[in-house]
Amino acid sequence: MKLVTAVLKPFKLDDVKTALEAFGVHGLTVSEANGYGRQKGHTEVYRGAEYTVDLVPKVRLEVLVDDADAEDVVDVITKSAQTGRIGDGKVWVVPVDTVVRVRTGERGAEAL
Amino acid sequence: MQINSGDAAWMLASSALVLFMTPGLAFFYGGMVRSKSVLNMLMMNFACIGVVTLLWVLFGYSLAFKGTNPVIGNFDAFGLKGTITGIFGAKGDQYPELIFSAFQLMFAIITPALISGSIADRVKFGAWITFVALWTTIVYFPVAHWVFYFNNGQGGWIADHLHAMDFAGGTAVHINAGAAGLALAIVLRKRVGWPREPMRPHNLPLVLLGAGILWFGWFGFNAGSAVTAGSGAALAFMNTQVATASAAIGWIVVEKVRDGHSTTLGIASGAVAGLVAITPACGSINPIGAIILGIAAGAICAFAVGLKYRFGFDDSLDVVGVHLVGGIVGTLAIGVLATGTAIKATGSLGQAGFWDGGDFTQLGKQALAAGAVLAYSFIIAAILGFAIDKTIGFTVDEETEVNGIDQGVHAETGYEFSGFGGSLGGAARSVIGTQGSQERIDA
Numbered sequence: 001m002k003l004v005t006a007v008l009k010p011f012k013l014d015d016v017k018t019a020l021e022a023f024g025v026h027g028l029t030v031s032e033a034n035g036y037g038r039q040k041g042h043t044e045v046y047r048g049a050e051y052t053v054d055l056v057p058k059v060r061l062e063v064l065v066d067d068a069d070a071e072d073v074v075d076v077i078t079k080s081a082q083t084g085r086i087g088d089g090k091v092w093v094v095p096v097d098t099v100v101r102v103r104t105g106e107r108g109a110e111a112l
Numbered sequence: 113m114q115i116n117s118g119d120a121a122w123m124l125a126s127s128a129l130v131l132f133m134t135p136g137l138a139f140f141y142g143g144m145v146r147s148k149s150v151l152n153m154l155m156m157n158f159a160c161i162g163v164v165t166l167l168w169v170l171f172g173y174s175l176a177f178k179g180t181n182p183v184i185g186n187f188d189a190f191g192l193k194g195t196i197t198g199i200f201g202a203k204g205d206q207y208p209e210l211i212f213s214a215f216q217l218m219f220a221i222i223t224p225a226l227i228s229g230s231i232a233d234r235v236k237f238g239a240w241i242t243f244v245a246l247w248t249t250i251v252y253f254p255v256a257h258w259v260f261y262f263n264n265g266q267g268g269w270i271a272d273h274l275h276a277m278d279f280a281g282g283t284a285v286h287i288n289a290g291a292a293g294l295a296l297a298i299v300l301r302k303r304v305g306w307p308r309e310p311m312r313p314h315n316l317p318l319v320l321l322g323a324g325i326l327w328f329g330w331f332g333f334n335a336g337s338a339v340t341a342g343s344g345a346a347l348a349f350m351n352t353q354v355a356t357a358s359a360a361i362g363w364i365v366v367e368k369v370r371d372g373h374s375t376t377l378g379i380a381s382g383a384v385a386g387l388v389a390i391t392p393a394c395g396s397i398n399p400i401g402a403i404i405l406g407i408a409a410g411a412i413c414a415f416a417v418g419l420k421y422r423f424g425f426d427d428s429l430d431v432v433g434v435h436l437v438g439g440i441v442g443t444l445a446i447g448v449l450a451t452g453t454a455i456k457a458t459g460s461l462g463q464a465g466f467w468d469g470g471d472f473t474q475l476g477k478q479a480l481a482a483g484a485v486l487a488y489s490f491i492i493a494a495i496l497g498f499a500i501d502k503t504i505g506f507t508v509d510e511e512t513e514v515n516g517i518d519q520g521v522h523a524e525t526g527y528e529f530s531g532f533g534g535s536l537g538g539a540a541r542s543v544i545g546t547q548g549s550q551e552r553i554d555a
Contacts, residue, residue, distance in 0.1 A: 044312065045371045047381060047417045047430060051310035 001096040001108070002070040004077065006061045007033055008089040012081045013059050019080035025063055025073065026112070033060040039087030058089065064099055064112055115199075120207035122341035123215055129332025130218035134161055134225050136325025140384070141229045143318030144377075144429050146311060148516030149233045150526040156228040156240055163244050164221045172220060173213045175253040177261050182269035184254050185261070205340040215336060220256065223285045224248050227493075229429035230293030233303050233311075234513050237521050239506045243496055247292060251492050252284075255485055259284040262461075276481035277450065277462040277474070279348060280337035282392025282443040283485040290436025291486045292493035293427060299497040302426035304510050311428075316376045323380035327356060330387045334394045344458035348394040352387065355394070355406035359386025362410025370414075378414070381434060385413035388438030393446045395458035401449035401467065409441045436486075443482045447475025 008016060013030065020028060034055040041054035065073050070093050077091050101111040138157035142150045164172070174189035189195055198209030224244045231240075259278050261268040270276050270283070278284060303311065313319060334352045338345035363382025364374035389409030390402060397405065417433035420426065427433070451468040454460075462477070464470040500506045507513075512520035519525055 045367075045373055045375060046312060046377050047433075048367070048371060048414065049418075049421065050371075051312055053310070 001099055001112070002065055002067055003094050003096045004063045004065060004070060004073050004091065005094070006077050006081065006089060006091040007035065007058050008061060008077075008081045009083065009087060010057060010059045012083070012088075013061070015080045016061065016077055019076050020063065020073070023073065023076045025065065027063075029062040031060045031062075033058045037087070037090070056087065064096060066109060066112065114204075115207055116201070116205050116340075117207075119201065119205045119340045120211060122345065123207060123211045123336060123339065126332035126336025127211065127215040127218055129329045130215065130336065131161070131221070131329075133218075133326050133329035133333060134158070134222045136322050136329055137222060137225055138322065139318050140322030140326060140380070141232065141429050143315040143320075143322060144229075144313040145232050147314040147527055147529075148525070149518055150314065151518040151522055151524050152237070153228070153232055155237065155522065156232075156235075157225040159237075159241060160221050160225040160228075160244055163241060164224065164248055165217060167245060167248055168213075168217045168220055172248070172253050173216065175249075176216065176220075176256040177213070180263065180266040182267070182273055183258070185257050201339060205342075212339070215339075216256070216260065219260075219281060219285060219333070220248060220252055223252050223281075223289050224292075226286070226289035226431060226435055227293045227296065230297045230427045230431040231300055232428035233517060234428075234507045235300065236505060236508055239500050239504055242500055242504070243296075243506075246496050247493060250496075251292065251489050252288065255284050255288050255488065259481070259485070270481045270484070271461070274477055274481060275461045276443075276477040277396050277446050277455075277460050278392040278443065278481065279395030279458065279460065280334045280391045282388070282439045283481050286388045286391060286435045286439030287443065287482055287485050288489045290432055290434075290439055291489040293431035294425070294436060295490045295493035296497045297420070297425045297427040297432070299494050300501060301507050303428065304513055306426045307421060307424075313377060316380075319377060319380050323383050327383055327387060330356075330391075334391060338395065338458060344395060347398075347454060347457050350399055351394040351397060351402040352390050354399045354402040355390035355409070356383050356386035358403045358406025359383060359389065359410030359413075362386075362407040363414045366411050366414040381417070381430070382410040382414065385409050385434050385438045388435055389413075389442035389445070392439070392442045393449065396446050396450040396454050396460050396462060398451050398454050401445075401451065401454075405442065405445045405449060408445070409438050412441055413438050440482055440486075443478050444475065447472070447478040450474060 035058055036054055036056050039056060041052055041056055044051050044053055063073060074091050082088055099111045100107050134157055138154045142153045145153045169192055171187060171190055173192060174187050175185040177185060178188045179186040195209045195213055199206050200209040200212040201207055224247060258268040258270040262271050265272050330352055331349055335345040335349035338348055360379050360382040364378045367378045368374045386406045386409055389405055393405055413434055416437040417430040448465040449467045450465040452464045455462060463474045465474055508517060
């Protein structure tokens with residue numbers, strides 16, 4: 001099993017969710033995140049004093065998938081989150097040892 | 113005795129309006145500090161209502177508004193003795209003296225509250241209360257006597273001898289508070305991280321709400337200072353509106369040109385700068401003069417708030433840039449913009465400026481009044497600040513400041529930021545409740 005994690009622009013979240021549902025992904029976890037890559041931050045001005053805010057608001061999306069689906073899910077996320085502009089985010093995949101469904105105690109692929 | 117119920121009603125209403133300014137100021141300032149110190153900011157202002165009211169009843173009113181000495185009053189009205197049956201005002205415009213005393217009390221409350229903005233985020237609450245009690249007694253009551261006490265030529269030296277015009281407190285309130293704020297910002301340590309770290313306002317809607325309440329209350333502050341409900345009050349009311357609106361525009365135009373954006377904090381700050389500047393002048397200029405004064409005050413104060421970075425004093429919320437500079441602009445502008453018609457409408461003791469055919473005489477008097485109040489307040493505030501800092505300590509330790517002065521000093525926090533809804537937040541609370549220890553909150 002794999003854990004696919006994506007850090008994305010918040011306004012693309014709905015598109016990504018819709019695309020993942022269409023692909024057949026049953027569940028995902030979303031959290032708020034802050035960070036920056038090449039995009040860097042933005043400036044705000046208060047009474048003439050400029051502040052550089054280097055952390056940009058993002059969403060972090062996590063999906064547990066079968067090994068076979070991982071590449072496709074990465075594609076789905078990448079395509080649906082893409083704007084072509086700087087700051088679109090990153091997607092990465094890591095291996096997962098064990099998955100347990102808390103309600104039933106099922107393990108592995110059954111638990112997804 | 114013949115009570116004029118119209119005047120009495122207006123002055124009662126004005127007194128309530130002016131009191132409302134202090135909570136308004138609390139929210140104006142409270143929105144500008146960081147979320148971890150919003151309660152401390154509100155408390156510093158609300159506490160002034162408590163402390164100053166007590167001092168006022170005991171001896172404040174008497175020190176400010178009794179006697180024939182031009183520098184300081186006496187103790188004739190200790191405990192407000194004699195005021196219950198006393199009468200205030202000119203023949204035909206008379207009302208109970210207690211109403212006048214209540215009206216002036218509200219000025220005494222907001223003036224030290226204004227100072228709190230220059231030392232936000234970093235002072236011990238007890239030290240602040242001590243400072244308020246001492247500064248109000250040693251500085252505010254005498255200065256109010258100088259500026260506001262008219263007694264047929266035997267009142268305060270600025271009001272009844274110099275005849276500098278200060279209709280509603282440009283010198284007694286704004287220059288007075290601004291100079292004290294500057295002194296404390298210089299004497300006390302800076303906030304941890306200033307000016308390197310950004311200390312952004314945590315709630316701009318609160319700033320706008322506070323500015324709106326200030327604007328509303330200020331009609332009582334300025335138009336109430338006519339001490340009757342007549343054409344003088346009407347002029348002060350209209351000038352207040354015109355100058356404030358003009359200053360708000362003046363400030364955001366400067367921002368647009370200089371920074372590229374007109375900001376929310378800018379329009380709120382501009383409005384307050386306009387309110388400050390029109391305060392001394394609202395009874396001696398006409399509405400066209402109020403437009404000129406407002407735009408000038410908005411623009412000048414927009415630039416003045418940058419002074420703290422140039423000179424390196426941490427005036428947290430720009431008390432100097434807005435109140436000291438705005439107060440000076442308004443006080444001096446009288447020497448230029450005052451007109452004979454306006455002065456007659458309010459019965460002020462002064463002359464027209466060169467806008468209306470006058471000369472430099474009045475400008476000189478205005479400068480002398482402003483300079484005297486500025487110097488006196490600055491020196492005494494610096495001494496008090498230094499003395500309190502060296503004895504009981506004026507500022508909290510840096511760890512308390514960084515962790516949040518609300519939690520460290522008041523054992524409260526302004527907002528519940530837990531993202532876990534009721535369940536986890538509730539569980540954590542019940543643990544705190546049974547253990548009942550401060551350490552649990554910190555953990």
